[in-house]
Every structure is written in C-alpha cells, then in structure tokens.
Amino acid sequence: MSTAIETHELSKRYRRVSALTECTVTVPEGRVSALVGPNGAGKTTLLRILAGLASPTGGTAAVLGGAPRQDPAFLAEIGFLAQEIPLYRRFTAEDHIRIGAHMNPRWDASLVRTRLAELRIPLGQRVGTLSGGQRAQVALALTLAKRPRVLLLDEPVAALDPLARRKFLATLTAGVADAGGELTVVLSSHLVTDLERVCDHIILLAGSRVQLSGDIDTLLAEHKVLVGPRKDTAPIERTHKVVQEVATARQSTLLVRLGGPVIDPAYQAEDVTLEELVLAYMGADEASAGKRLTTVGESS
Amino acid sequence: MSAMSWVVWRQYRAQAAIAGALLAAFAVLMLVTGVQVASQWHAALIACSANHTCGNLADSLFLGSHAIGFLVIMTLGVPAVLGMLLGAPLLAYEFESGTSQYAWTQSVTRRLWLVAKSGWLLLAAAAVGGVVSGLVTWWSGPDNALQGDAFKPGRFDIMGIVPVGYAVFAVALGITAGALLRRTLPAIGITLAGFIVVRMVIYGWLRAHFAAPVTTYFSLAQGFTAAGSSWQLAAGYAGANGQPISLPQSVNGPVIGGSAAVPGLPVSSLPAQCQAAAGNGPLTPATYHAVLSCAQAHGIRGYLTYQPASRYWAFQGIETGIFVLLAAALLAVTFTVISRRDG
Amino acid sequence: MTWLVWRQYRGQAAIASVLLAAAAAVILADGFQIASRWHSILVACAGNTACLQQQAPLVNGVVSDLPYISLLVPAVVGMLWGAPLVAHELEARTSDFAWSQSITRMRWLTVKVGWLLLAAAACGGAIAALTTWWSGPINAMSASAFAPGQFDTQGIVPIGYAVFAMALGITAGTVARRTLPAIAVVLGGFIGLRLVISDFLRQHYMAAVTTYYSVGGSFTAPGQSWVLAQGAVGPAGVVVATGWGDLYPALPASCQTLLPTAGTGKSGSLSAVFSCMRAHGWRGFATYQPSSRYWPFQGIETGIYVLLAAALIGVTFVIVRGRDA
Numbered sequence: 001m002s003t004a005i006e007t008h009e010l011s012k013r014y015r016r017v018s019a020l021t022e023c024t025v026t027v028p029e030g031r032v033s034a035l036v037g038p039n040g041a042g043k044t045t046l047l048r049i050l051a052g053l054a055s056p057t058g059g060t061a062a063v064l065g066g067a068p069r070q071d072p073a074f075l076a077e078i079g080f081l082a083q084e085i086p087l088y089r090r091f092t093a094e095d096h097i098r099i100g101a102h103m104n105p106r107w108d109a110s111l112v113r114t115r116l117a118e119l120r121i122p123l124g125q126r127v128g129t130l131s132g133g134q135r136a137q138v139a140l141a142l143t144l145a146k147r148p149r150v151l152l153l154d155e156p157v158a159a160l161d162p163l164a165r166r167k168f169l170a171t172l173t174a175g176v177a178d179a180g181g182e183l184t185v186v187l188s189s190h191l192v193t194d195l196e197r198v199c200d201h202i203i204l205l206a207g208s209r210v211q212l213s214g215d216i217d218t219l220l221a222e223h224k225v226l227v228g229p230r231k232d233t234a235p236i237e238r239t240h241k242v243v244q245e246v247a248t249a250r251q252s253t254l255l256v257r258l259g260g261p262v263i264d265p266a267y268q269a270e271d272v273t274l275e276e277l278v279l280a281y282m283g284a285d286e287a288s289a290g291k292r293l294t295t296v297g298e299s300s
Numbered sequence: 301m302s303a304m305s306w307v308v309w310r311q312y313r314a315q316a317a318i319a320g321a322l323l324a325a326f327a328v329l330m331l332v333t334g335v336q337v338a339s340q341w342h343a344a345l346i347a348c349s350a351n352h353t354c355g356n357l358a359d360s361l362f363l364g365s366h367a368i369g370f371l372v373i374m375t376l377g378v379p380a381v382l383g384m385l386l387g388a389p390l391l392a393y394e395f396e397s398g399t400s401q402y403a404w405t406q407s408v409t410r411r412l413w414l415v416a417k418s419g420w421l422l423l424a425a426a427a428v429g430g431v432v433s434g435l436v437t438w439w440s441g442p443d444n445a446l447q448g449d450a451f452k453p454g455r456f457d458i459m460g461i462v463p464v465g466y467a468v469f470a471v472a473l474g475i476t477a478g479a480l481l482r483r484t485l486p487a488i489g490i491t492l493a494g495f496i497v498v499r500m501v502i503y504g505w506l507r508a509h510f511a512a513p514v515t516t517y518f519s520l521a522q523g524f525t526a527a528g529s530s531w532q533l534a535a536g537y538a539g540a541n542g543q544p545i546s547l548p549q550s551v552n553g554p555v556i557g558g559s560a561a562v563p564g565l566p567v568s569s570l571p572a573q574c575q576a577a578a579g580n581g582p583l584t585p586a587t588y589h590a591v592l593s594c595a596q597a598h599g600i601r602g603y604l605t606y607q608p609a610s611r612y613w614a615f616q617g618i619e620t621g622i623f624v625l626l627a628a629a630l631l632a633v634t635f636t637v638i639s640r641r642d643g
Numbered sequence: 644m645t646w647l648v649w650r651q652y653r654g655q656a657a658i659a660s661v662l663l664a665a666a667a668a669v670i671l672a673d674g675f676q677i678a679s680r681w682h683s684i685l686v687a688c689a690g691n692t693a694c695l696q697q698q699a700p701l702v703n704g705v706v707s708d709l710p711y712i713s714l715l716v717p718a719v720v721g722m723l724w725g726a727p728l729v730a731h732e733l734e735a736r737t738s739d740f741a742w743s744q745s746i747t748r749m750r751w752l753t754v755k756v757g758w759l760l761l762a763a764a765a766c767g768g769a770i771a772a773l774t775t776w777w778s779g780p781i782n783a784m785s786a787s788a789f790a791p792g793q794f795d796t797q798g799i800v801p802i803g804y805a806v807f808a809m810a811l812g813i814t815a816g817t818v819a820r821r822t823l824p825a826i827a828v829v830l831g832g833f834i835g836l837r838l839v840i841s842d843f844l845r846q847h848y849m850a851a852v853t854t855y856y857s858v859g860g861s862f863t864a865p866g867q868s869w870v871l872a873q874g875a876v877g878p879a880g881v882v883v884a885t886g887w888g889d890l891y892p893a894l895p896a897s898c899q900t901l902l903p904t905a906g907t908g909k910s911g912s913l914s915a916v917f918s919c920m921r922a923h924g925w926r927g928f929a930t931y932q933p934s935s936r937y938w939p940f941q942g943i944e945t946g947i948y949v950l951l952a953a954a955l956i957g958v959t960f961v962i963v964r965g966r967d968a
Contacts, residue, residue, distance in 0.1 A: 048967070048968070051743060052742075053739065053742060053743075053967065053968035054967035054968065055965075055967065070747040070748060070749065070964070071747065072745045072746060072747060072750075073745075075743070075744070075745045075746065075747065076745035078743070079743065080739070080743040081743075082736060082739040082740075082743075084736045084739070086735065086736040086737050086738075086739040086740045087737070087740060088651075088737055088740070089735075091650070095650060098646070098650075099646075099647050099650070099744070100744065102644060102646045102647060103644060103647065103741075103744035103745060103746045104744055104745040104746075105745055106745075139740075143743075146744070146745070318827075322831075347892060366791070366842060367838065367842040367843070370838065370842065371838070374834070381830060384722075384826070385823070385826065385827055385830075389823055393823070397734075484822065484823070485723055485727060485731075485822070488722070488723065488826070489719075489723055492715075492719065496712065500705050500708070503705070504704065504705030505705070547699075548687075553694075563699055
C-alpha cells in the first residue's frame with residue numbers, strides 16, 4: 001500500500017504566529033482521513049500546503065510521492081475545496097462544468113450533471129442564488145469530476161444543516177466507493193459524529209501540532225478508559241500513557257494509551273469512543289504533554 | 301450619532317491620512333510656486349509700466365511653469381476622483397462583501413447609518429474641494445489679472461465655490477450608483493461617466509443662459525472690449541436692420557476692423573458699394589478709410605454678446621446651487637432605495 | 644482558459660464596445676464637419692499664410708473637448724479592468740477555485756494578462772486612430788501636432804499609455820490584494836508618471852536644435868515642430884525667452900532709451916531698438932525639436948511605457964508564483 005500524503009516536521013510560520021509546528025503525518029492511499037481540531041489549530045493551513053496554495057516555512061510535504069508543485073499533471077491529481085465554497089457567483093453550475101472541461105485533462109461532466117439532477121439542483125441558475133447546502137454540493141461535484149486521486153476538503157459541511165450534511169457525506173462516500181480504493185480523502189471538520197461514519201483515519205491538530213494520527217480502528221483498540229478509585233497514577237504511568245484524568249473526590253476516570261495489558265484490578269477497563277478520544281487529545285496541547293488533571297465537583 | 305461617527309472614522313482613517321498627506325503636499329506646492337508667480341507678476345508690472353508696454357503683457361508674459369499650470373488644470377478631476385473613490389464604494393462595497401448584513405443588524409437603523417456615513421463623506425468631499433479651490437484661486441490671482449479669463453469655461457470650473465458643489469454632487473452620484481448597482485466597479489464607471497456628462501451639459505449649454513447675456517453694439521472705428529473678466533459668448537457684425545452678417549467659413553482678402561475679441565469683417569461681406577470703394581488688391585490707408593466710412597454709413601456695426609464680469613459670483617452661486625440640488629435629489633433617491641430594498 | 648476569460652469579460656466587452664462606438668460616432672461626426680471647413684479654408688486661402696492666420700479657430704464648443712477626454716481612457720482601462728484582474732479573484736477567493744483546476748498559476752495569469760493587455764492596446768489604438776484623424780485639420784492649420792497635449796492624444800503613444808495603465812492596475816491589485824486601493828494607485832501613479840514624462844523627460848529624448856536668426860526678424864520652425872524656447876540671446880549669453888518685461892532690463896542703456904513709450908509723446912520704433920540690439924551682438928534664437936523627429940519621439944515614448952508595463956507584469960508574475968494564494 002503506497003502513501004498518498006506524507007509530511008515530515010512540516011512547519012508554517014506567519015510573522016509572529018506559528019500556524020503549524022513540526023507536523024509529521026502519514027496517510028496511506030485509499031483512506032478517508034478526518035482532520036480534526038479546534039479553531040485556529042492549523043487545519044486550513046495544512047490543507048492549503050498540501051494543495052499547493054501555500055508553501056511551508058520548515059519541513060517537507062509530499063502528496064502522491066512528490067512535493068506539491070505548479071505542474072498540470074500534479075494539479076490534475078488533487079482536488080481542493082476551500083471553506084468559503086469559492087465559486088463564481090454570477091456563473092451557473094453549467095458554466096462551471098464548462099470551465100472545468102476547459103481547464104482539466106480528465107473531466108467527468110456527466111458525473112456532475114447526474115449528481116446534481118439526483119439532488120434536484122438546477123444547472124441553469126446562478127450559483128450565487130443557490131442555498132449554502134446546494135452550493136456545497138455543486139462544489140463537491142465539480143471537485144469529484146476532476147477524478148482526482150487525492151481530495152482535500154476544508155470544513156465543507158460547516159455551514160450546512162443536518163440533512164444537507166448527511167446528503168453531502170453520502171455523496172462523498174459514494175464518490176469514494178466509485179473510485180474503488182484509488183481516492184484518498186482528507187476532510188476537515190469539528191463534528192466528530194459525522195466523521196465517524198465516513199472516515200477510517202484521523203489526524204488531530206491542536207495548538208499547531210499533531211496530537212494524534214493514525215487509523216481509527218487501531219487507535220481505538222490502543223486506548224482504554226480506566227475507571228477506578230482516586231489514587232496515585234504513578235504505577236499506571238509506568239506502563240501506559242495517561243492522556244487524561246477526570247477525578248471526583250473519590251473516583252477517577254483515566255483515558256490511557258495502552259503500553260501493555262492492564263494488571264491493576266482496582267480499575268475497570270472500558271472501550272473508548274472516538275469522540276472521547278478526540279476531546280481528550282484536544283485538551284492535551286499544553287507544553288507539558290501527557291496528563292491533564294480535571295477535577296469535577298470540587299471547590300479548590 | 302456620535303457612536304456611528306466613530307465607526308465612520310475608524311473605517312476611513314487610513315484613507316483620511318493619505319488624503320491629508322496629498323492635500324498637504326499640494327498645498328505646499330501651491331504656496332511655494334504661488335509666491336514665485338506673484339513676485340514674477342509684480343516685477344513684470346513694474347517693468348512694463350516703466351516703458352508703457354503693459355498693453356501687450358497678456359501676449360508676451362507666461363506666469364509660472366507649464367508643469368504647475370497643468371497640475372492646476374488637472375484639479376478639474378478632483379471631484380470626479382472623490383466621487384469614484386469615496387462615493388461609489390460607500391454602499392456598493394458593503395453590499396458586495398456582505399458587511400451590510402452586519403451593519404444593518406446592529407442597533408442602528410439603516411437611515412441613521414446612511415446619514416452618518418454619507419454625511420461625513422459629503423462633508424469631507426466639500427472640505428477637500430474647498431481647500432483645493434481656495435489654493436488654486438489664490439495661486440491664479442496674478443494669472444487672472446493678466447489674462448482676464450476667470451469667467452471662461454475651464455477657469456471658472458476650478459476656482460471660487462463651484463468645485464465644492466461639484467465634489468458634493470460627485471460623491472452623491474457615487475453613493476446613488478452604489479445603492480442602485482450594488483457592485484463597486486460598475487458604480488465607479490457610472491460615477492465617472494455620469495459626472496462628465498452632467499458637467500459637460502451644464503458648462504456647454506446651460507451656464508451661458510443662467511442670465512440673459514448682454515449684447516453691446518459698437519462702431520467699426522472704435523472696437524469694444526468688455527470690462528474686466530467677462531465671458532465672451534459671441535461676436536460679430538450686424539447690419540442696419542440688426543440682423544447679424546453671416547461670415548463665410550473661410551476668409552480670403554482684406555478685412556476691416558478686428559481685434560483680439562472680434563474677428564475682422566471681410567470686405568467681401570460688405571454691400572457692393574463699399575466693396576467698390578476698396579478697389580483691387582490690399583487696402584491702403586486711404587481705401588481702408590473709405591471702406592470703413594461706407595460701412596458705417598450703411599449702419600453696419602460690430603456686436604459683442606457676453607456675460608459681464610459683475611455677474612461672476614452670481615453665476616458661481618447659481619451653478620453651485622444647481623449641483624447641490626442635484627446632489628440632494630440623488631441622496632433622496634438613495635435613502636428611498638435603501639429603506640425599501642432587501643439588505 | 645481563454646474560454647474562461649471570455650466568459651468572465653463578455654458583458655464588460657459588450658459595454659466597452661458600445662461606449663467606444665458611441666465615442667467614435669461623435670468624433671467622426673465632429674471630424675467630418677471640421678474637415679469640410681478646413682477644406683473650404685484651403686480652397687479660399689490657396690496657400691497664403693497670412694490668410695490662414697486670419698481664420699477663426701477650427702474647434703470650439705463642448706464637443707471639441709471630447710478628444711481630450713480621450714486622455715482619460717488609459718486611466719479608466721487600468722482602474723476598471725487592470726486593478727480587479729487579480730485583486731478581485733483574491734478578494735472573492737475564486738482564486739482558490741481557479742488554482743485548484745489542472746492549470747498552473749502561471750498559465751492562468753498569462754492567459755488573463757495577455758488578453759487584457761491586448762484589449763488595452765486595441766482600445767488605445769482605436770482612440771488614437773480616431774483622435775489622430777480628427778486632429779488632421781487642426782494639425783495642418785496650427786502646426787501643433789508635436790506640442791504637449793496634442794502629442795499625447797495622437798499617433799501611437801495612446802497605445803503605450805493604455806498598456807502601461809493596464810499593467811499598473813494589474814500589478815497594484817496583485818500587490819495590494821484588494822481592488823479599491825489598486826484603483827487609487829492607478830489614478831495617482833498613472834497621472835503622476837504621465838506628468839513627469841511629458842513635462843520633464845520628453846524634451847530630452849534627443850538633444851534639441853537651436854537656431855539663431857537676426858533679432859527682430861521672425862523665425863518659424865518648419866513643419867510640425869515643437870518649440871521649446873524662443874527669444875533673444877545677448878552677447879554674454881544672457882537668454883531672454885519671455886516677453887518685453889524681462890527683456891527690457893537686460894538691454895544696454897543705449898537700446899533701452901530707443902523704446903517707444905506711449906503716453907509720453909516720445910516716439911521711437913521697434914526697428915530702431917532691434918538695430919541697436921543687433922549692433923550690440925544680440926541674436927534671436929529658437930530651441931526646438933524639428934518635425935522630422937515626431938515619429939522617433941512617438942516611438943521612444945511608446946517604448947518607455949511598454950518597457951515599464953513589461954517590468955510591472957514581470958513583478959506580477961513573480962509575486963503570483965511565489966506568494967501563498
């Protein structure tokens with residue numbers, strides 16, 4: 001299995017602010033990767049660098065084996081959908097189809113027309129007068145019509161209502177299925193429940209750094225929630241890595257990354273959900289990485 | 301209202317700073333060169349009165365430099381620039397970028413918002429127009445005295461108070477264009493085109509008729525020059541019946557009369573009797589006199605139609621008033637459109 | 644890509660064509676009328692220079708100002724089409740869409756800039772052709788084609804101005820990333836540069852010719868030449884190029900007393916003054932650019948503006964290529 005996307009110590013600095021700091025991720029081909037993180041974490045920056053719209057200030061990025069570059073053959077392989085759904089507001093969907101036909105070597109116009117017909121979106125209406133959900137669908141269809149091998153989507157469902165979101169993700173899943181394993185998707189969002197249904201890989205950015213990345217199934221198997229009496233966690237930490245501790249006066253709940261089997265009988269081990277995992281790691285962006293103590297119900 | 305004024309200031313302070321710097325540079329340039337021009341003028345006056353050649357001064361003296369003179373003429377464009385850069389984007393930019401949705405859902409009514417924004421911008425435009433006009437008027441003092449052409453189109457438009465009226469009108473036109481078109485670039489284009497057309501219509505056709513022009517008849521032997529800086533509209537010759545003598549498209553052969561203001565009267569346009577007195581070939585002092593007397597005997601006189609210099613400020617006031625009224629009408633349209641239309 | 648440019652600009656192209664056609668109609672109508680008047684003057688005067696000077700001016704009234712409005716056309720072109728070219732796409736973020744298609748930024752920019760510069764040149768050329776034709780009789784009658792003002796509206800320089808203004812707008816928009824500031828830069832930069840070049844640089848494209856002649860005689864530079872200075876020069880090199888007011892103090896006292904003074908009953912004659920001046924070594928001079936240099940100057944000035952445009956476009960390409968979108 002080859003790698004679709006690979007970054008090594010990737011950094012992006014704007015004057016005084018660091019948008020990305022030493023990010024190293026690998027996305028194998030065929031994955032649908034969820035890029036999650038709080039606002040300002042660097043998700044948009046990472047996607048724009050991978051699409052060739054921005055250039056890194058440190059480290060390297062590789063998409064399909066090569067650095068993102070101004071080369072028509074390379075550009076034909078990637079599809080990018082920006083957060084603002086940047087379409088020409090005065091053009092119709094049909095106009096955009098013609099633009100795409102002129103500006104891409106591989107162009108599947110019938111795909112766009114079929115999809116939009118299924119969604120009952122008119123082709124002859126100015127895109128600026130469509131609803132947000134309809135515009136997002138048009139933009140996604142246009143991006144898929146390029147038949148890219150890597151698809152980069154920046155918060156495409158952020159402005160959509162739940163029904164429109166569901167439709168959008170269904171269209172995306174259909175597109176991935178059609179491509180038969182040759183399409184790699186990186187999809188940024190902060191709605192984890194949506195992503196669980198669609199994605200099999202995750203990259204978690206917080207505070208401009210990669211906090212977690214890998215196949216979702218593997219990561220879920222590697223983490224457990226340990227519930228037990230409140231006591232010193234040092235023994236646990238010798239074997240495992242405590243990501244997050246939530247303690248009441250008597251009980252503490254630990255989210256750990258397993259380093260081996262759990263021996264201590266005082267703890268009861270439970271499976272972790274993706275949402276719990278994401279929330280725990282999103283809070284773990286302090287310099288002293290590792291454990292964060294959150295105390296519930298106690299006045300300090 | 302003062303909170304809204306702060307918002308306006310915050311939005312425009314960078315532009316205000318740039319405009320202020322440009323205005324200051326222009327003022328320095330005008331003041332420095334204006335002092336030079338004034339001293340050049342005084343020196344020339346002293347020299348010419350010493351040897352009594354002052355009558356020819358208008359033809360032989362050129363005040364200032366070509367470059368500065370051109371810059372002064374170019375202040376004709378200042379109102380148009382204000383309209384394009386200040387007026388047109390006011391509403392159009394807010395529509396295009398969607399910030400109108402933000403602005404009009406604050407606790408300020410649309411009307412108040414528009415009053416604050418347009419009020420301050422119109423005031424700023426009037427101020428800029430006034431400052432530029434003040435500088436140009438002062439700078440042109442010697443040149444106006446020398447050439448006596450302050451009332452002529454081209455000079456009239458850049459001095460006095462009319463530039464203030466133009467500036468206010470141009471900004472109002474820009475605001476209205478932005479309100480109706482909702483897009484900045486077309487609004488800028490329409491503002492420029494509309495401003496040029498309205499100005500041309502008024503200075504080309506309307507201005508001459510603000511008040512009925514004065515027509516003075518004069519004897520062929522004497523000639524006539526309207527006093528001071530008058531605005532000459534037409535000049536020619538009339539027969540005994542008062543009808544103007546039509547001059548041919550091209551003139552060849554001897555002429556009588558003629559001065560800086562009035563072209564000469566071709567002998568070929570005179571009654572046959574006077575033409576006979578001219579004989580053949582160029583006119584000698586004797587035949588000239590004969591033709592002249594003959595023409596006078598036939599009741600032929602010269603005439604000059606003009607607006608007298610005394611009406612200069614009245615015309616300035618009328619034209620400024622017209623443009624201010626047009627501005628008010630345009631703003632009324634804008635207010636109606638803004639209140640009624642979707643945001 | 645060309646199709647995209649056409650689709651984006653077809654509405655504006657239509658409007659511009661209509662305006663151009665309207666301007667052409669007005670200029671043509673006025674020009675025919677001027678030409679017929681000039682023709683009748685030529686017939687009547689049959690080459691007599693004194694007769695030519697007697698004629699009333701060929702142009703007056705509002706319509707005759709229109710070709711001078713053509714001086715604005717390059718600035719308008721730069722403001723309304725150059726400034727938004729890149730800036731508007733960046734503001735509306737449609738650059739994200741365009742630059743995610745399988746077309747490199749360089750190609751995108753080349754096609755857009757290429758077509759717009761071509762359109763600017765065509766616009767400038769059309770206006771130049773109309774104005775040059777319209778000015779024909781005026782040039783013939785007053786020999787003023789080389790003078791500032793006339794020079795700028797005829798020949799090929801309007802093409803250079805239009806191409807430069809368009810390039811200035813494109814570059815300003817690319818640097819500023821916003822349309823409105825770019826428009827302001829075009830206005831200020833274009834007008835400023837035109838003033839500097841036409842008022843200070845142009846006369847030095849080639850070293851001017853100075854001719855000396857007898858004081859009191861007259862000298863008219865032949866053809867459509869551009870007189871830079873004319874007057875009298877004294878034996879010590881004192882140059883007086885303006886009127887009597889400046890000349891009088893420079894003359895030796897013996898010549899000053901010969902000047903006629905009105906109102907004092909003292910008679911004199913200018914010819915006596917001139918003889919005195921000649922005796923003291925004064926000569927008349929005229930410094931001018933001869934009419935044979937008209938087309939070389941047109942070429943040099945157009946070349947300057949086209950070179951500046953190329954430099955600006957080069958900057959634009961460098962920025963678009965290297966900068967983050």
